[in-house]
Amino acid sequence: MSRSRTRRPAAVYAVLQVAALALALWLSRQFEVARLSATLIALAPTVPGAYLAWAAYRADRSEAAADIDMKVRTLAAAVAAAETRQRAQLIGPGAHRIDLAFHRRTEPANNAAGAAPYGRLTDIVIYYQNLHPARLAITGEPGAGKTLLALDLILGLLTHPGRTGTDPVPVRFSLAGWDTGRPLPEWLAHQVHQQFRDQGITLADATALVDRHRILPVLDGLDEMDTDATEAGRRRAARALQGLNAYQHPTGSAPVVLTCRTTQYEDLAALDLRMREAARIQLDPVTPGQAAAYLTARSTRPDRWRLVIQTLATAPGGTLARALDTPWRLNLAVTAYEERHSDTLAYLRAPDHLCTLASPGVVRDHLLSLYLPAAAHQHPSRPDHYRSDRVHHWLAALAAHLATPAPAAPASGTDIVLHRLWPMAGPRRVRTADVLLAVPLALAIAAVLLDQVSVGFSPVQLLGAVPALLIALGFVWQAGRSDIPEPRTIQLRRLRSHRHLARTLMGGLVVVLVGGLVVRLVAGFAVGLGSGPTVGFGSMLVVGLVAALVIGLTAPLSAVPPTDPRRPVRDDLVAGLVAGLGFGLVAGLVVGPVVGLVLVVAGLNVLAVTGRRYLVFLCCVRGRLPWRLGAFLHWAYEAGLLRVSGVAYQFRHRELQDWLSTHSAPSATAGES
Numbered sequence: 034m035s036r037s038r039t040r041r042p043a044a045v046y047a048v049l050q051v052a053a054l055a056l057a058l059w060l061s062r063q064f065e066v067a068r069l070s071a072t073l074i075a076l077a078p079t080v081p082g083a084y085l086a087w088a089a090y091r092a093d094r095s096e097a098a099a100d101i102d103m104k105v106r107t108l109a110a111a112v113a114a115a116e117t118r119q120r121a122q123l124i125g126p127g128a129h130r131i132d133l134a135f136h137r138r139t140e141p142a143n144n145a146a147g148a149a150p151y152g153r154l155t156d157i158v159i160y161y162q163n164l165h166p167a168r169l170a171i172t173g174e175p176g177a178g179k180t181l182l183a184l185d186l187i188l189g190l191l192t193h194p195g196r197t198g199t200d201p202v203p204v205r206f207s208l209a210g211w212d213t214g215r216p217l218p219e220w221l222a223h224q225v226h227q228q229f230r231d232q233g234i235t236l237a238d239a240t241a242l243v244d245r246h247r248i249l250p251v252l253d254g255l256d257e258m259d260t261d262a263t264e265a266g267r268r269r270a271a272r273a274l275q276g277l278n279a280y281q282h283p284t285g286s287a288p289v290v291l292t293c294r295t296t297q298y299e300d301l302a303a304l305d306l307r308m309r310e311a312a313r314i315q316l317d318p319v320t321p322g323q324a325a326a327y328l329t330a331r332s333t334r335p336d337r338w339r340l341v342i343q344t345l346a347t348a349p350g351g352t353l354a355r356a357l358d359t360p361w362r363l364n365l366a367v368t369a370y371e372e373r374h375s376d377t378l379a380y381l382r383a384p385d386h387l388c389t390l391a392s393p394g395v396v397r398d399h400l401l402s403l404y405l406p407a408a409a410h411q412h413p414s415r416p417d418h419y420r421s422d423r424v425h426h427w428l429a430a431l432a433a434h435l436a437t438p439a440p441a442a443p444a445s446g447t448d449i450v451l452h453r454l455w456p457m458a459g460p461r462r463v464r465t466a467d468v469l470l471a472v473p474l475a476l477a478i479a480a481v482l483l484d485q486v487s488v489g490f491s492p493v494q495l496l497g498a499v500p501a502l503l504i505a506l507g508f509v510w511q512a513g514r515s516d517i518p519e520p521r522t523i524q525l526r527r528l529r530s531h532r533h534l535a536r537t538l539m540g541g542l543v544v545v546l547v548g549g550l551v552v553r554l555v556a557g558f559a560v561g562l563g564s565g566p567t568v569g570f571g572s573m574l575v576v577g578l579v580a581a582l583v584i585g586l587t588a589p590l591s592a593v594p595p596t597d598p599r600r601p602v603r604d605d606l607v608a609g610l611v612a613g614l615g616f617g618l619v620a621g622l623v624v625g626p627v628v629g630l631v632l633v634v635a636g637l638n639v640l641a642v643t644g645r646r647y648l649v650f651l652c653c654v655r656g657r658l659p660w661r662l663g664a665f666l667h668w669a670y671e672a673g674l675l676r677v678s679g680v681a682y683q684f685r686h687r688e689l690q691d692w693l694s695t696h697s698a699p700s701a702t703a704g705e706s
Contacts, residue, residue: 101238101241101242101245101247102198104233104234104238104241104242105198105202105242105247106198107229107232107233107234108202108204108225108229108232108234108242109191109202110232111229111232112187112191112202112203112204112205112229113188113191113192116184116187116188116205117188119184119676120181120184120185120188122673122676123180123181123184124181125331125364125367125368125673129327129330129331130154130181130185131154131178131319131323131326131327131360131363132153132154132155132323133153133154133177133178133181133182133316133317133319133360134151134152134153134154134316134317135151135152135153135154135171135173135182135314135315135316135317136150136151136152136314136315136317137149137150137151137152137312137313137314137315138172138313138314138315139313140302140307140313143307143309143310143311144310144311144312144313145164145165145166145167145168145169145310145311145312146164146165147163147164147165147312148160148163148164148312148314149163152314154178154181154182154185157182157185157186157189158186158189158190158193160314161186161190161290164312166282166284166285166286166287166288166310166311167249167288168286168287168288168289168290168308168310168311168312169186169289169290169291169311169312169313169314170291170292170293170298170307170308170311170312170313170314171183171290171291171292171293171314171316172292172293172294172295172298172313172314172315172316173294173295173315173316174294174295174316174318174359175294175359175361175686175687175688176359176360176361176362176686176688177316177318177359177360177361178316178359178360178361179253179292179293179294179316180253180254180292181360182292182316183205183251183253183290183292184205186203186251186290187203187204187205187251190203190249191203201246201247201248201249201288202242202247202248202249203249203251203290204224204225204228204248204249204250204251205251205252205253206221206224206250206251206252206253207253207254207257207447207678207679207683208252208253208254208255208257208258208270208273209254209257209258209446209447209448209678209683210224210448210678210679210681211258211269211273213269213272213273213276216276217250217276217277217279217280218243218244218280221239221243221248221250222236222239222240222242222243222244223236223239224679225239225242225243225248226238226239227679228679246282246283246287246288249288249289249290250288250289250290251290251292252273252277252289252290252291252292253292254292254293254447255270255273255274255291255292255293255297255298256270256293256294256296256297256298256687257446257447257687258270258273258446259446260436260446265304268301270293270297270301271301271304271306274301274306274307274308275306277289277291277308278308278309285310286309286310286311289308289311291308291311295315298313318358318359319357319358319359319360319363320349321345321346321349321354322346324342324345324354324357324358324363325342325345325346327360327363327367328341328342328363328366328367329342331363331367331371332367332371333371337370337380337383337384338384340384340385340388341353341384341385341387341388344388345357352390352391352392352393352396353387353388353390353396355393356387356390356392356393356396356397357396361686361688362396362397362400365400365401365403365404366384366387366400368404368407368408368411368673369382369400369403369404369407370382370383370384370387370403372403372406372407372410372411375410375416375417382403387399397688397692398692398700401688401689401692401696402696402699402700404689405421405424405425405428405674405699406421406424406425406699408672408673408674409421409424409672409674411672412668412671412672413671413672414671415668415671418668419659419665419668421699422698422699423659424669424674425693425696425698425699426657426697426698427657427658427659427665428669428674428684428693429693429694429696429697429698430457430657430658430697431449431457431658431693432684432690432691432693432694433693433694433697434454434457435447435449435690435694436690436691436694447681447683447684447687447690448678448681448682448683449598449666449675449681449682449683450598450601450680450681450682451598451599451601451602451647451662451663451666452517452520452601452602452605452643452644452646452647454647454650454662455646455647455649455650457650457654458650458653458654458657459653460515462653463646463649463650463653464514464515466649466652466653467645467646467649468509470649471509472509475506475509517642517643517646519643520601520602520604520605520608520643520644597667598663598666598667598677598679598680598681598682599663599664599666599667601643601680602643602644602647602663603644603663605641605642605643605644606641606644606645606648608641609641609644609645610641666682669682670682673685674689
């Protein structure tokens, strides 16, 4: 450690040492009881040691972020594995890819150099590497394959033979989750840490990677940041483009890849808002020949699709060709018309019916209505686990909630986050129900606590009743809050860190010292519950240290991002229960069983606020959503109806979400299956 890094910790250590010695001397004059107070006085000078442990911990984190090259290799391997799985899910069975074509769209100014007029999916890596600066905007119609093209670019860059150790790692981010009030580099670092913490990428690592431009941001879904009704001046997408244009590299504009629907991008461009110093490409529709090759490769009996393929060839500009001109629509068609009866294995539908539909819109609605029951029936492990009409109703309710205007709807309009769904039942309804459940609990806790002390009308007796009343009011206030804290989780591996354990226990000791001093001077150890000064302070010491240890083992969701969107709520409830049982059990043994039971309930309610609000929400939406909502959403993800983005579920495609938001009940054709 350099001299500059040691000077400040040494100075703070000296100041804390002097202050701790002065506090110890003063405490020795105030407390005239022998053993416990003497122990506390002896432990007081160890507070500076806690600071040194903290300083060393910070230094270790900074040094750990130094090996950037190793982190880059780790990150590249993790991205390659994750995006390979994601591409396989998008392509579907058979892994047949359409070699999508695209063309350059020249903007009035600020175009990147080196962009060829035309290109294809198979040469997207070379196309991108020729850009100067390396900034690319991918636009296309809904379902045209923008995300698929971005995934191929990511995997192609990671596996390119000419890749060097200094090349940045392409990482895909969902723009729907960006709060544009937060600077882009800060948000990128947070997202990298959140997605790859399990691979050892700390926040310090992620910040260093972003600051040194070792990350190539692939920003997916600019069009998903706002709804169609959002006013131009309030669009997050407009602020996002401003942030991208301000994102700089030492040599100029920093490399970025962006995807957006054509209509939304052109609406922003009409306001002179576009990504500057970039090449914009437009994905072309799938040709009839490409569609025929895809249908043949995905089907088990290609002759069933003969009439469809002939219609595509003879009428390339007709209804069917225009309806099936995107990879997404072709996937819908194959999923719906390759479905078989579970007992007889007979095909349920004949593809020839597609040739009789009147317009592309009718074809779209027809395929979407069939997609849900077909995907549910073809679930890889639990087909028909839920009735298809219930699946439709539940997903339609979620889609309608996402389409609800602010403030009730989530900011992104696409993310289904379990612990943020509670406004769906009505913000006031859920908060009122939460308060109604908290009031009797608060009254019971207050009554139990007041029963432990002698309440009268003397100042000291009245003061002794105040904590119980404040605790009760705190429960009620917390239950009625509109903003709830992040979920928490238990991290037992923190016990392996001696520094963290020392900091946690030392923090609890400081709280006990300060709290005990205040109580001693103000209320004469009233919280000792009548056991005398020594026992009262000893009770506080034991309970305080155990509480500090248990709470110190919990971490906010942002520090320990889960890989399963169901985990935040579950971990929050477990953390509250463990914390409540931990210091409630100790308090019961030291002080009394009644107080211990109160602390168990209090811990569960104080430390599991998010989990409790979620349970109240489920009670308020009975009938609209399943009781085991998390299990259902994960089943829908496995069925291909949803996808996972961080701690959120999202609909497989925005077109599916938009259609469900306006179709609350399944159609008659869907019910036939």
